Amino acid sequence: MTPAELSRALTDALTAAAAAGELTVDPADVPAEVRVERPKNRDHGDWATSVALQLAKKAGRPPREVATVLAQRLAQVPGIAAVDIAGPGFLNVTLDAAAAGGLARDVVEAGAAYGRGTAIAGERIDLEFVSANPTGPIHLGGTRWAAVGDSLARVLEAAGAEVTREYYFNDHGAQIDRFARSLLARAHDEPAPEDGYGGDYVSEIAGQVIAKVPGLLEEPREVQQETFRREGVELMFAEIRESLAEFGVHFDVYFHEDSLHASGAVDRALARLRELGNVYEADGATWLRTSAFGDDKDRVVVKSDGQAAYISGDLAYYLDKRERGFDRAIIMLGADHHGYVARMMAMCAAFGDVPGKNLEILIGQMVRLLKDGVPVRMSKRFGNVVTMEDLVEMVGVDAARYSLVRSSADTSIDIDVDLLVRRSNDNPVFYVQYAHARTVNVGVNAAAAGVRREDAFDPSLLVAETESLLLAALAEFPAVVARAAELREPHRVARYLEELAGKYHKFYDACRITPRSDEDVTDVHRTRLWVNDATRQVLANGLQLLGVSAPERM
């Protein structure tokens, strides 16, 4: 019996009790899905729920009475061994060993599909993340969004959504000009412009442009700058894509800001907003009335010199996403951009859309890299910022991705490089990966000893404490994935895997799967092999959601 099945049994018990007149509850007050949770305390049964507490007021009865009514009905459900009422009115449910253990087979049979759900089936989501400007390599913050964003995409897909991963390529405007001037200056051995970019990579890119365009330095200065701009951005962008590919993050769409201006999309978006009465002219500029939708002040969309302001690209980009058929556009931004949220939401509302529904903005906090207990600030190539490349070089892709995705995006984190390269329990990536490798190895040994799954599966034999704890953890996986998708918090998957790995290690420690040399193979071994393989499947499925490899040997 899975938690989902138990939840259904509870809902049925509620409606049945109401129908029989044992409870006077408005059908509207019966939750569609009763939350079933794993109690922290083992003495509180396998699963617990607080529905009785929640419904007591609506039913006009003390919580414990409501609980009693439910408990009587629930106790008759096959697979449920006991239902206890505890404290103020909690229902604590204990399952038969056989009913709990049946899950092992379900998981093995579901395979890679175990954990996937249909909560947001059919929803089309555009997820934009990283979107670092092509004026330099991806820094540590962008690396965090790459890890979290890609994992979130996977989690949303597991919940049934159709997700497009998108990268907004900011190749229009003043900072690209600054980049071009920096390349030009470096090519002529001049000092970098005051507002320009530093770091060795500027020389590298400049050198590559010169190599690619022979005779460039003999051209007029303006021609040179234009060439450096065009080629430099292209090279920088290629480098970013390469870093992302190495990091295991693939985007479906790389969207160029420039194309929005070139295609007239910006003008169309403005015309649309003007029709809706949300655009006006003042002081020689064109303004968007964002203050009417919760922003502090109105925003300039076309400057008085006729140049489009940065936000105009965002307007057109958002409209474009909606016109491409996405129900929902999600954008991940660093905390240093949170000031844009209000105006972006206002912009969304100005189009007549619903902020928070059609447009969602996730703000993530900063990352610091620590080495020998002090923040790392310098990068070899990039000067004063640490890059994705640096991190991967130091700790490898798996450790980098895992450590970035295991914390909630809204806490700032410190990453200890020394810890990440350690191959021990200190390091959560290895802890989880090791558990997976162990399940594989156990499977190999079991096969060699003649323990075969297909010979028997008798879940009533799974009576050890470590077995039932492990089974309960396996049962929770689908709910964890669903919750991670709903809350846009992929870190929940990582935390769950650490817990599961721990339960598995304890199970391994206490329960042999292959018999000792002087023992015969029994149904206990065979049934435990199902549990082992179910664990391997869930660890693999979970690591896949994080974009971290599940090694077979370590």
Added chain:
RNA sequence: GCCCUCGUAGCUCAGCGGACAGAGCACCGGACUUCUAAUCCGACGGUCGCAGGUUCGAAUCCUGCCGGGGGCACCA
């Protein structure tokens, strides 16, 4: 000044309306002649920043204060 965000064990972080607040690390003590000890078992460790409020119940929600970080352009 205004806005956002965070403040949980010595450290890094979970938990975010439910039952005595958790994990890993660090420190201390145990467990390998048979499935990987990259593991397991035990001990130690916290006025959940502070003060009010809402609730049957608050680390979790609301208000104020204190402290860290970030943001407040006709920059991108």
